[in-house]
Amino acid sequence: xxxxxxxxxxxxxxxxxxxxxxxxxxxxxxxxxxxxxxxxxxxxxxxxxxxxxxxxxxxxxxxxxxxxxxxxxxxxxxxxxxxxxxxxxxxxxxxxxxxxxxxxxxxxxxxxxxxxxxxxxxxxxxxxxxxxxxxxxxxxxxxxxxxxxxxxxxxxxxxxxxxxxxxxxxxxxxxxxxxxxxxxxxxxxxxxxxxxxxxxxxxxxxxxxxxxxxxxxxxxxxxxxxxxxxxxxxxxxxxxxxxxxxxxxxxxxxxxxxxxxxxxxxxxxxxxxxxxxxxxxxxxxxxxxxxxxxxxxxxxxxxxxxxxxxxxxxxxxxxxxxxxxxxxxxxxxxxxxxxxxxxxxxxxxxxxxxxxxxxxxxxxxxxxxxxxxxxxxxxxxxxxxxxxxxxxxxxxxxxxxxxxxxxxxxxxxxxxxxxxxxxxxxxxxxxxxxxxxxxxxxxxxxxxxxxxxxxxxxxxx
Numbered sequence: 001x002x003x004x005x006x007x008x009x010x011x012x013x014x015x016x017x018x019x020x021x022x023x024x025x026x027x028x029x030x031x032x033x034x035x036x037x038x039x040x041x042x043x044x045x046x047x048x049x050x051x052x053x054x055x056x057x058x059x060x061x062x063x064x065x066x067x068x069x070x071x072x073x074x075x076x077x078x079x080x081x082x083x084x085x086x087x088x089x090x091x092x093x094x095x096x097x098x099x100x101x102x103x104x105x106x107x108x109x110x111x112x113x114x115x116x117x118x119x120x121x122x123x124x125x126x127x128x129x130x131x132x133x134x135x136x137x138x139x140x141x142x143x144x145x146x147x148x149x150x151x152x153x154x155x156x157x158x159x160x161x162x163x164x165x166x167x168x169x170x171x172x173x174x175x176x177x178x179x180x181x182x183x184x185x186x187x188x189x190x191x192x193x194x195x196x197x198x199x200x201x202x203x204x205x206x207x208x209x210x211x212x213x214x215x216x217x218x219x220x221x222x223x224x225x226x227x228x229x230x231x232x233x234x235x236x237x238x239x240x241x242x243x244x245x246x247x248x249x250x251x252x253x254x255x256x257x258x259x260x261x262x263x264x265x266x267x268x269x270x271x272x273x274x275x276x277x278x279x280x281x282x283x284x285x286x287x288x289x290x291x292x293x294x295x296x297x298x299x300x301x302x303x304x305x306x307x308x309x310x311x312x313x314x315x316x317x318x319x320x321x322x323x324x325x326x327x328x329x330x331x332x333x334x335x336x337x338x339x340x341x342x343x344x345x346x347x348x349x350x351x352x353x354x355x356x357x358x359x360x361x362x363x364x365x366x367x368x369x370x371x372x373x374x375x376x377x378x379x380x381x382x383x384x385x386x387x388x389x390x391x392x393x394x395x396x397x398x399x400x401x402x403x404x405x406x407x408x409x410x411x412x413x414x415x416x417x418x419x420x421x422x423x424x425x426x427x428x429x430x431x432x433x434x435x436x437x438x439x440x441x442x443x444x445x446x447x448x449x450x451x452x453x454x455x456x457x458x459x460x461x
Contacts, residue, residue: 041315041322042362048315049366049434050373052308056426057374059301061419064255067286067294072140073217075289076248078263080270081282082109084243088231094247097269103262106250108135111234113243115182117227119170126166126180127225130234131248140250150174150213157233160209163223164216172211180207180227183240207237259285315362316437323355323445334449344450351446352439359438363431371422378417381408 071077080098082091091109098107110131117126133153135141151174154161160178162170172178184205209229216223229237247270251262267280287294327334334347373380385408396403409417 041319041358042365044315044318045312045359045362045434045438046365046369048308048311049363049430050370052305052312052430053367053370053427054374054377055301055304055308056430057371057420057422058377058418059304060421060423060426061377063294063297063301064421065419066297068140069144069218070290070293071254071286072138072144072250074222075286077251077254077259077286078249078266079284079289080247080249080266081284082245082247082274083277084111084238084241084245086245088235091245091247093273094270097273098247098249098266101262101265101269103251103253103258103265104249105252106134106138108132108248109245110135110248111231111238111243111245113182113234113238113240115180117166117170118179118181119172119176121171122169124166124169125225126227128160128180128227128229128234128238130229130231130238132231135248138250144217146216146218148214148216150211152213152215154212154228154230154233156230157236158209159212159230159233161213161215161228162211163226164214165220165224166226167211167214169224174211174213176211178209178211180209180237181205182207182237183242205237254286312434313437316359316434316441319355319358319362319438320441320445323351323358323442324448326354327351327445327449347450348446351449352442355442355446356435356439358442359435362438363434366434367427367431371427374422375420377420381418384408 082094086109088109095107095109098104108131110129112130113128115126115128117124136145136152148164150161152161160180162172167173170178181204184203215226215228217226249262249266251259253259263283263285267283271278271280337347337350385406388408389403389405392406393403
């Protein structure tokens, strides 16, 4: 018996058999539906796949959205460390060389340093970033770094732009003045000379800045520290040893495999320009810069998929149980097939085919509904948020208490909107795994079906 007829018989058995009844108008035919157990197995596989596909698409979207935000506003696509004593004029030749490198879309020289900001009402740690104004006009930066109030770009030596959470912690707004405390120039010179530390030299340096604007990158842990100052201010203020300097590089394709080649080309471009201090290990790509953060994302995604995979495995086991019941229900059909010459192998193929068809139907249902929900996940979250807030407002009204609106996607902590990223390869792999599990679960019932004795069936009938 060829493979075609067994699958045809399996499909007919799953969909039901044609029944006939006589009437005045002639013979009418109807078709009985599939057994409840098999319909439940199809539904079970579909339901288990829906959250798996949803988690896969949403987690990929959130990871890419978070990663893009960090890359465009903080880490860049590549960072190449430079000595903290490097002047802007000396860095310019490196910037020119990097901008000519194939795959590089933009480059800046940045100086960073920590300090303490003090306002009239509060104080807080501060992370100062001294960058060229062109950084703020970059399309990637502009996409994620949002101006909240005032002006985006600081000018001169006495202007500063704060992150929104930092401004809230300091209880200030554009137009107010803050004092920034950093190590003194004397301490910096002594530390750089290698002389023994003299505690009397570590007097703080006080710098006064006017707040000209507040910005938000969409994350509270970033907005709570960031403060942007002009390159002129950074040149004079960020001169102590704990400050850092680097070339920030953005590329045309940060998520592609070509990032490694761009990194090597950037190293080759800078090496002959700064032979006295440059070394290839100073260049790092974005996965290396925030390795712990991205590894945490990957681990969380893997755990979620593992949990969803267990649900899929349970559904496959349920399919095996339903097929065992299906074999009992079709015992007489097996006897008829044997009476017309069907072999044990043919019987096994029929019931293995039934499991394969059931798995394929359940997989199609689960993947289809999962992709539909994932594509509209932002609308579903908005609808759920609205329902929760309406219910909360009603309960608060009854109790006479104020209602506090809930935001499921708070841009101060998470993404304001989840990007929908559908990886066709991953979805196809999940679908193939689901069908394979279904086929594997059908092997035992198929073997049992092939061992049914015709004589015993006749004796029991």
